[in-house]
Amino acid sequence: MRKAKDLKKGDSISIGGEKLVVESVEISDIGKQGTQKCRIEAKKKNNEKVIIIRPSDYPFS
Numbered sequence: 001m002r003k004a005k006d007l008k009k010g011d012s013i014s015i016g017g018e019k020l021v022v023e024s025v026e027i028s029d030i031g032k033q034g035t036q037k038c039r040i041e042a043k044k045k046n047n048e049k050v051i052i053i054r055p056s057d058y059p060f061s
Contacts, residue, residue, distance in 0.1 A: 004038040005056035013042065013060045015052065020044055027056060 004025070007013065011022045020042035028037045036056040043049055 001059040001061055003056065004040065004054045004058040004060060005036065007038075007040060007060065013040075015050075015060075018044060020050060023049075 023041040026039040
């Protein structure tokens, strides 16, 4: 298990049983909720682009 903030371009993640390849990761500053957020751009096998926003400590498999 890797945390969202540790992902890098080219890493593979699984969401909803689908494999995605990470294209980029942007980490925001700490906001009102007290946690950083990560904006992850990834692609499916059919080259469909997916944007995922999760807390920086969210675990990905």
